[in-house]
Amino acid sequence: MPSSSSDNSSSLEKQKTKLEAQLEKVQSSKDDEKTKETKTKQLEQQIKQIEGRLHSKALKDPVQPLLRRRHLPNLQPMERA
DSSP states (O other): OHHHHHHHHHHHHHHHHHHHHHHHHHHTSOSOHHHHHHHHHHHHHHHHHHHHHHHHHHHHOTHHHHHHHTTSOOOOOOOOO
16 A cells, blocks of 8 residues: 555645745735735644644655665665775
8 A cells, every 4th residue: 555655645745835835925925914924824834734744654654765765776886996
């Protein structure tokens, strides 16, 4: 079932990216400061919740980072002359 776990993590990452984009829009919007502050706090809270979920998933499934590393090139140490 690792693919469903990684799919879920990918989904959470996408949600986080969308929230971060919304946060940027709010901060550059023409809303009054109180409205901006309220929206910013809500978005930051949602982002922190997603980060927490991603972190707990990483702790529960330590194999996922290893699977991602599999795609790195197989580097060999250089021989010394």
